[in-house]
Amino acid sequence: MGGDYAPENVVAGALDALRESGGRFTxxxxxxxxxxxxxxxxxxxxxxxxxxDAREVVTMEDAPNAALKTKRDSSITVGVSLHRDGKADxxxxxxxxxxxxxxxxxILGRLAGIARPTIGALLxxxxxxxxxxxxxxNVDSRPRHLFEFSVMGSVYVSSMLGNxxxxxxxxxxxxxxxxxxxxxxxxxRLLRESKLNFVGNVEGRDVLRGKVDVAVCDGFVGNxxxxxxxxxxxxxxxxxSAYAKKSFLNTxxxxxxxxxxxxxxxxxDYQEHGGVPLLGVSGVxxxxxxxxxxxxxxxxxxxxxxxxxxxxxxxxxxxxxxYA
Amino acid sequence: MGGDYAPENVVAGALDALRESGGRFTxxxxxxxxxxxxxxxxxxxxxxxxxxDAREVVTMEDAPNAALKTKRDSSITVGVSLHRDGKADxxxxxxxxxxxxxxxxxILGRLAGIARPTIGALLxxxxxxxxxxxxxxNVDSRPRHLFEFSVMGSVYVSSMLGNxxxxxxxxxxxxxxxxxxxxxxxxxRLLRESKLNFVGNVEGRDVLRGKVDVAVCDGFVGNxxxxxxxxxxxxxxxxxSAYAKKSFLNTxxxxxxxxxxxxxxxxxDYQEHGGVPLLGVSGVxxxxxxxxxxxxxxxxxxxxxxxxxxxxxxxxxxxxxxYA
Numbered sequence: 001m002g003g004d005y006a007p008e009n010v011v012a013g014a015l016d017a018l019r020e021s022g023g024r025f026t027x028x029x030x031x032x033x034x035x036x037x038x039x040x041x042x043x044x045x046x047x048x049x050x051x052x053d054a055r056e057v058v059t060m061e062d063a064p065n066a067a068l069k070t071k072r073d074s075s076i077t078v079g080v081s082l083h084r085d086g087k088a089d090x091x092x093x094x095x096x097x098x099x100x101x102x103x104x105x106x107i108l109g110r111l112a113g114i115a116r117p118t119i120g121a122l123l124x125x126x127x128x129x130x131x132x133x134x135x136x137x138n139v140d141s142r143p144r145h146l147f148e149f150s151v152m153g154s155v156y157v158s159s160m161l162g163n164x165x166x167x168x169x170x171x172x173x174x175x176x177x178x179x180x181x182x183x184x185x186x187x188x189r190l191l192r193e194s195k196l197n198f199v200g201n202v203e204g205r206d207v208l209r210g211k212v213d214v215a216v217c218d219g220f221v222g223n224x225x226x227x228x229x230x231x232x233x234x235x236x237x238x239x240x241s242a243y244a245k246k247s248f249l250n251t252x253x254x255x256x257x258x259x260x261x262x263x264x265x266x267x268x269d270y271q272e273h274g275g276v277p278l279l280g281v282s283g284v285x286x287x288x289x290x291x292x293x294x295x296x297x298x299x300x301x302x303x304x305x306x307x308x309x310x311x312x313x314x315x316x317x318x319x320x321x322x323y324a
Numbered sequence: 325m326g327g328d329y330a331p332e333n334v335v336a337g338a339l340d341a342l343r344e345s346g347g348r349f350t351x352x353x354x355x356x357x358x359x360x361x362x363x364x365x366x367x368x369x370x371x372x373x374x375x376x377d378a379r380e381v382v383t384m385e386d387a388p389n390a391a392l393k394t395k396r397d398s399s400i401t402v403g404v405s406l407h408r409d410g411k412a413d414x415x416x417x418x419x420x421x422x423x424x425x426x427x428x429x430x431i432l433g434r435l436a437g438i439a440r441p442t443i444g445a446l447l448x449x450x451x452x453x454x455x456x457x458x459x460x461x462n463v464d465s466r467p468r469h470l471f472e473f474s475v476m477g478s479v480y481v482s483s484m485l486g487n488x489x490x491x492x493x494x495x496x497x498x499x500x501x502x503x504x505x506x507x508x509x510x511x512x513r514l515l516r517e518s519k520l521n522f523v524g525n526v527e528g529r530d531v532l533r534g535k536v537d538v539a540v541c542d543g544f545v546g547n548x549x550x551x552x553x554x555x556x557x558x559x560x561x562x563x564x565s566a567y568a569k570k571s572f573l574n575t576x577x578x579x580x581x582x583x584x585x586x587x588x589x590x591x592x593d594y595q596e597h598g599g600v601p602l603l604g605v606s607g608v609x610x611x612x613x614x615x616x617x618x619x620x621x622x623x624x625x626x627x628x629x630x631x632x633x634x635x636x637x638x639x640x641x642x643x644x645x646x647y648a
Contacts, residue, residue: 203548
């Protein structure tokens, strides 16, 4: 029931995933049975899907922790509980981000050695993608938390993108070791002493340049940066369209180049790429954007499957011990 | 002597400004006399320029505070001192940002009611430009500092862009009043109680959308955001060029649309627009990018002139008393 277009986009995406998966997994659709069933009835075939009833719905306006307490029969709580009880191997939702984070952390618990689970978001760069951690799970992160984000980010990139030795950078206001705020300066020291492939401080401009594979920051910074980045395509579309309106020739040229512009801007539309993992919880929890399309839902399910089969969590627990 | 292309770009920009100004002001070029003179000799006419000798040069690698102590005869120290002594009405530099900030703050002093001077950077948006404060002068800003940035930003936009009632937003991780970190939550309270046209929390995506005229944050966040934004044109150029290489048709289309692409991307190239003001010091100090072009230097000089004639500092001192 999560997201602005639930259950329709969720059901459509789940069925797409099942179709493409060739029977590797099944999907439990958690939500108000009659509404989900009604949606499901629109498709054929629809095998591989089971509905699990959950009467309540956490809205985007609900305060996360309050929602967990008052709506115990929500699709989020029921879904995460199925995962905890071993009836599902992973949990995927386009619902209220804060509620999914809270439910996942409280119900699944944290991995050994992890104090603060983190959200990792893959950004496009001039080269290979860069994982931004923390993309919004925590504010006022302490140096130790920034260190944990670095380890989890490094393991995720290594396990999921096949990059054996990810370069980790700490986002700061200058490259020199003297640059930073109180928390980042102390984190820099921890990271310099660690066994991570740490390149030191990196600046805002280094992300899109692809200078590092993992860019580490507090979730307050990461969330603002992520959402700023997400708004670039709409900004450019507005600017190109204003340019096109200036003359007939401009209009013509912009129409001709439309496909190329779309191809490039879609790379920045990272909504489409399918959700962000909540790393550090004892399970697999993928959080999608409220406006997730069926394609995004499908990609989230595949990403969840991959996190399970690649045993990302086991690697995180190992790494947090070994990298310190 | 400041910047990667000094003194050549500085001299060229100063002469361009003088040419366009129609004698409204004169320029003191501060630096090693023979090097500046040599550069000046390449141009004609060159009246309106006076060289003030300063033997030392603060490099981009110098630590700001150390440079002030050890290089007392640098162009930065001498230039700012001329301003303090009333021999210049404003100071403009493309040199070491930290050194210009320190020299300006220590030599000029702060405005009444201001604890922390701030850097304001104008970003393009879908509508009118948005001033990002603090763009990097401070880290670990306290709530009162965020309030001061808001007042200074509001006055700057109102005085310089003629927007009588600028909308001020506090950058955060969600629009609700409950969202933020420790400092931003307390700043939100101060701003809600103030007489500013405060719209509340805004998110990273709201900046380019043009939702506010002033976006307020700690300098750690602002600097990372600013530099991330600065890197977008190069990123897009790389992506468009990769797209063009995919086929002959793509190449053709991209060549045809080149001018439009350049026009739009140049809007994002805010280096060109000419430096950022250090607000809150008792004087006018404009800091340019190390790679400042002659055009950027020229624009910095015009911006400095405007800050003087529009009496921005008097308005800040008045506002900080009245808006609280």
